[in-house]
Amino acid sequence: MAVLEVLHWPDPRLQQVCDPVPEGADLxxxxxxxxxxxxxxxxxxxxxxxxxxxxxxxxxxxxxxEGVRAPQVLINPEIVSASDNLVGGVEGCLSIPDVPMDVSRPASVVMTWLDLDGQHHRREMTGFEAKCAQHELDHLNGKVIFDHLSPDDRTRLEAAYKEAQQ
Structure with missing residues (x-):
């Protein structure tokens, strides 16, 4: 297959809400x-x-x-519930390279999605899997990790990112 170009912030496409995948689409x-x-x-x-x-x-x-590959493909994912318990942790982003940020997210989520065969899935995700799924779902909703920061932290880290890109 192919390695695609990864867009970097502030590309405006990273701030757009994505369209649902039509039923029966071959992805x-x-x-x-x-x-x-x-x-x-x-x-x-x-x-x-x-x-x-x-x-x-x-x-x-x-x-x-850390081990064997276990790839997942999630189409039209939704969070149907999230825990009230928030956990912080450092997150990186391929679209904002070299500037990891501390982000707080629900510790667990229940997510629904379709797989490549059109089969419906519903599963509780916890730990790093929950964090990763929420991070990727943010991208589908036009959000990046900068959007989870306080205004002061965002200003500071945006400046660090711009400097790192020069």
Missing amino acids: RGLAADMLDTMYAAPGRGLAGPQVGVMQRIFVMDCDWK
Whole structure:
């Protein structure tokens, strides 16, 4: 397959809400390319808009760096419930390279999605998997990790990012 170009912030496509994937769409080639891109980056998740595809699809593989690959493709994902318990942690983003940020998110979420065969899934995600899925879903909703920061932290880290890109 192919390694795609990853868009970098502040590309305006990273701030757009993605369209639902139409029923019956064949995304196997795109999903394979997105997984190749994610592994090559090397990342643990990648959303459609990060490669210029403005549809509600993301891929992730949370543990591949520690062992065997277990890729997941989530189409039209939704969080149907989230825990009240928030956990903070450092997150990186392939679209905002070299500037990790501390982000707080629900510790667990229940997510629904379709797979590449059109099968419906519903599962509770916890730990890093929950964090990764929420991060990628943010991309489908036009959000990046800067959007989770206080105004002062955002200003400081945006400046660090711009400096790192020069």
